[in-house]
Amino acid sequence: MKETKTDALTGSSKAGQKGYRMKAKARELHPNATTLVGSTPVALSGDRYEVEIPGDRNNPPTRKAVRGATQAELKALFQQGHPDIEEFEL
Amino acid sequence: MACALVALSAVQDCVPNEGGIIKSYACKLSDITTVTLTSGVVSGFTMSTTGLWKKYEYDKDATANFNQVGSLNGNRFTIEQTAFFKFRGIDAAYIDAANNAKDCCDVVLIHFLSNGTKLIQGLESQAATGSPTGTNNRTTRIVPTINTDTSANEARMEFTVAGNSNTFTLTTSLTDTAIEAL
Numbered sequence: 001m002k003e004t005k006t007d008a009l010t011g012s013s014k015a016g017q018k019g020y021r022m023k024a025k026a027r028e029l030h031p032n033a034t035t036l037v038g039s040t041p042v043a044l045s046g047d048r049y050e051v052e053i054p055g056d057r058n059n060p061p062t063r064k065a066v067r068g069a070t071q072a073e074l075k076a077l078f079q080q081g082h083p084d085i086e087e088f089e090l
Numbered sequence: 091m092a093c094a095l096v097a098l099s100a101v102q103d104c105v106p107n108e109g110g111i112i113k114s115y116a117c118k119l120s121d122i123t124t125v126t127l128t129s130g131v132v133s134g135f136t137m138s139t140t141g142l143w144k145k146y147e148y149d150k151d152a153t154a155n156f157n158q159v160g161s162l163n164g165n166r167f168t169i170e171q172t173a174f175f176k177f178r179g180i181d182a183a184y185i186d187a188a189n190n191a192k193d194c195c196d197v198v199l200i201h202f203l204s205n206g207t208k209l210i211q212g213l214e215s216q217a218a219t220g221s222p223t224g225t226n227n228r229t230t231r232i233v234p235t236i237n238t239d240t241s242a243n244e245a246r247m248e249f250t251v252a253g254n255s256n257t258f259t260l261t262t263s264l265t266d267t268a269i270e271a272l
Contacts, residue, residue, distance in 0.1 A: 032140070033123055033136055034139060035137070036135075036268055036272055039268050040271070044136065053140075057183045069122060083219065083220055083221070087260055090094060
């Protein structure tokens with residue numbers, strides 16, 4: 001996630017506003033870390049990813065996509081005490 | 091955990107109270123990066139990627155079970171956790187699954203009971219959201235057995251999942267749909 005002190009379009013300051021992101025070390029260890037928000041899986045990195053799920057005796061292989069977590073979802077996870085999410089100044 | 095005694099009563103209506111387990115989900119301990127707790131119940135997992143929980147739908151023939159047996163050695167309390175379930179038949183896919191399962195050093199299973207309770211085997215209890223800890227005294231492993239038996243009985247593959255812990259299992263509020271989505 002890009003950190004900017006000033007909004008590039010309006011030039012207005014965002015001083016005091018908070019953003020939420022996955023901690024760098026956690027992202028390095030588990031770039032596709034995924035959790036549930038409600039019943040929806042989301043990637044903590046904020047980036048969408050896809051993986052191949054191998055088939056088994058009953059199911060063929062499939063591709064599964066996971067969307068990135070939104071700022072609101074990351075904020076909620078941070079407030080719940082998720083250890084891999086941090087708050088930062090915009 | 092601090093010493094505390096809680097009043098309990100087994101007095102209730104004679105509603106059905108079936109033992110045993112009806113299905114389970116398994117993953118490697120290393121697949122779980124964070125366990126989220128809400129009021130002492132696991133309300134979420136963060137996984138290293140999606141699609142890592144594997145479903146076990148075993149024979150429903152009143153043999154599947156999960157037991158936690160406490161014991162004292164001197165003043166040292168430990169709990170032997172053992173699950174047992176089996177899959178009828180023997181084929182190449184079962185043999186492959188058995189060969190892969192036996193090589194997992196530390197596994198976590200969520201066992202579904204018929205009363206709706208879900209027990210998590212393979213994790214020590216924890217007080218707050220954070221990284222999981224596997225069973226402390228002996229890691230939880232799958233021990234597969236493949237038996238042809240005789241023509242009077244069924245050929246089958248059996249899984250025994252065993253570990254030794256300091257605490258009884260956590261429970262989870264996650265549904266089967268949520269686990270499969272994760």
